[in-house]
Amino acid sequence: MAAARSNSIKRTRSRGYSLLELLVSLLILLTVTAVVFQQIDQMQKKSSSEVMKVDLSQQAREFVNQTIRDLHMAGYPNVTMYSNQQDLTKVAAGLVSISPTQILFEGDVNNDGNVYSVDLYYVANDPNDPNCPCIRRSVVQKTSADSLNEGVGGSYTETDHVFPPGTGPGQSGEDLFTYYDQNGGPVNVGTGIDISTPANAATISTIKTIKINLSMLTNLRDPATPNGFIRTSISATSRLNQ
Amino acid sequence: MARALAKTKSKKERGMALLLTLFALLLLSGIGLFMVLSSNTETRIDANYGSSLRAYYAARSGLEEVRDRIRTVSSPTNPGGLADKLPTNIAGNPNGVLYIVNPANGETIDPTDITSPYFDDDLCHAYNSGTPKGIKCTGVPTTSGWQLQSISSQVTPGTSPLGYKWIRINMKTNRTAAPYFVDQASAAAAMLAAGQSGAPLDTPVCWDGQAEQLLPSNSNPTCETNGMQTVYMLTALAVTSQGSGVNGTRKMLQAEVVAPSIRPAGVLTTASMTATTASVPPVAIDGRVHNLDGSLFLNPDGTPAIKNGCSAISALATNTGSSQMVQMLNTIRQNIVSTANSSCKSDGSGMNGNICTAALWWVRGTDSTTRFVTSVTTTTSSGGGGHDGGSSGGPGPSSGSDGGDSHGTLSGSTTTNTPCDSTTANCYTHLNLSDPSLFATSAVSGLHVPTVTVAANQPAPFIGNSGNQADSTIYQPPASQTVPNEIAAVINLVALSRTKSNYFNPAAATLSTSANTFGTANAPAVVEVSGSSLVLQGSTANLTGYGVLVIPGSLEITSGAQLHWNGIVLVQSSTGQLTVDSGALGYINGGLLLAPGAVFSVPSSGSSQPFQITYSCDAVDLAFKPLPFKVVSTAETSF
16 A cells, blocks of 8 residues: 555656756746847847837938939029020029038029029037028028028028048048039039139139038937947939039 | 646746747747848838939930930931021911820830820920920910920830930020019010910010020011021920839929021121122122032022021111111112113113113113112202103213213203102112122113113122111011120130030231132131231132131222131121122132121122122031030029
8 A cells, every 4th residue: 555655746847847857947947038039139139129220211312302403403493594684583594602511502493483592501519409400491582682691591400410421530431422424423512612703713614513422410329339329321423404 | 746837837837938039039039030121121111212203304315315316307317416406486386396205115105195195284384385384284285286296205105214214395485484584574474374375475585695585576587597597496305214104203304505607697608898889789688598518509480498497588687777788779770770770772782882781771771761860969950930841761871871960951950969868769779789680690681671681590799688677688686695706605605615626716918829728527626816907818728618607807808809707707807898809700609607797898890700698507517517516504493
């Protein structure tokens, strides 16, 4: 009877788990779970990072798209479309003032029968705007024959957290705007020129293509790469009609 | 019992692991799915961006294809040429619209089909359809024959990655320019707002070499006959496909294009003339359309024709004010009439020792009185009851003088000669200088005037389309800048050519006594003579060429010297002079432009072979051949 009971207990115990087995299985489970959660965490970081990249790319594309379309309308309607020029506010001067970080031009950018003065410019630092370096766009309807003094409209930030353009240290390596003539040769605009002098106006008139080189950073640190920001660059060229 | 408990425990433990595994898998799947979705969104953004770019450049490629093809006329060796197939009227009227279609393989493109995804929903803004700008069109013109037969693209179907769908070609009008009316006048805006049609809203737009002008409201119906080029509006539609069907980007671009060449306002554009000719001047300024070889372009029935939109122009054009030229032309008429009346009898025989040529006899006429007089003799009796002579035509051939020149005086009366009244039909001012009979080679007597023999399509001293000034041989563009702009276009061409191999800068001295040739019909030259003036001196001087000849100062072609130029001759100096001496040989076939202020010196009589200055669009265009059609503007429309 005792032997039978002992055998029965033995069988029962042999079917259960020993403490060691439990501990080992728990350890395995914890390890697997840890690995899984580590992967999940990495994926979450990657996912967040991808979302930031998508947002960044989209923001860059929207800026480039709008800029290209604006530039396509630069200089429309031009002076040769009129038999007389009584109303110079209906004449778009095309490129008015240009630099590696700024383009001031005129054109019917809204397709509404009015000529607008559009100013695209890089802002390196704005104490009131922590999102700068940024690029802003000012649009004002042309009201004066003097293209260089059309007044200032409301400036809206087009893109935030622009990586400083230029070829100096700590800069992107390219100017924000570069200019080319009809043969594809670069047009040197130095630190900036405008149409106030005949020589500079002649230089500006040779420009047929503008290349936009935009580098941007995310506004938050990249969770996938600690202590780093995601940087994206986009380049596009716009053929002018002037 | 214990066994059952153990079994239960064991099952629960296995289930826990399964649950955990499933949970982990679920999480991983969710994250994976999110990443895939994000990736898809990114891909779609990329695709849309790329689609937009493709559509834009596809539309531009279409504009460029048409811009290239309209440079040339179609021929067996150049079937793609469009210059002879362009609209001849404004949109909404017969032959007002031409479509170039570019279907993909198996695709049908009909821009006029309202149900087509490629329907032209911008056309109605080019005519008075009632649909305001900004609203898409829902119909096409109801006028019969409003569009020309569509023409296929030159791009091989299915091979072009930048396939546009169609290009519309129509003439630009003030309506299509809205709200940027070419004349910036409120009249067109008011008409547009009121839904009206007609001038100035539906007036075609022309190009004078530097700027757009509205077609002047006169009897000359085209830009070409007003010294300008027609401006064409090209509208391109490109639609990209994504997946199956038409659901990609739609882009519509518009460009205004114009031929790089000019259309002179007259064969000879000048501000003033001098003339000392005593008879019919040995010069033929012919505004009818000529071919490149100098022959007259004719209809099959032999009448002068319009060549690819190029119509006859007037012989003379002036920038501002034609009174000096009118006066000089009348001086020429007066001299011819005086010479005829003093040289010819009514039977065509000479008198006063002068030779009566067939042309002078034609001027003199066969009646006893001359056809034309230069003055009127008035006899006033001092004693009352005098005789009012009023003779017009003079004493007849037997007197050997012009009417009014040799009347005797009655006793007690006075005779005075006064210039004839230009309103009377027999005044010399009515001598038609565009009549080829002035170059008649022989004549026989006829009723009132002799019957003369002239060569087929014989020119006249001043022949061509009627102008718009007091003298019908003169045209003055309504816009004062038209002539300076034409000249500026030529100067621009020269400036662009200075670095090219077809540019020549010979010294005037080297050309003056030697034979020189510049350019060919296939390779025209741009010749800018250096030095102040060029005198082609004597029979050894022979300047021949194709293209543009620019004289900085004055040009003189002396007797026996030859100038054979096909293209444009420009005397650039405002103080310059173009002198064609009697006996000068050759021609200018194309157009002759004198800068405002420069003077044309009409050769005097004495040469049997007139120096010819003939109008030829082909020759003028030849000079501008290296240049593409000019794009006046390009814009992306909202449609």
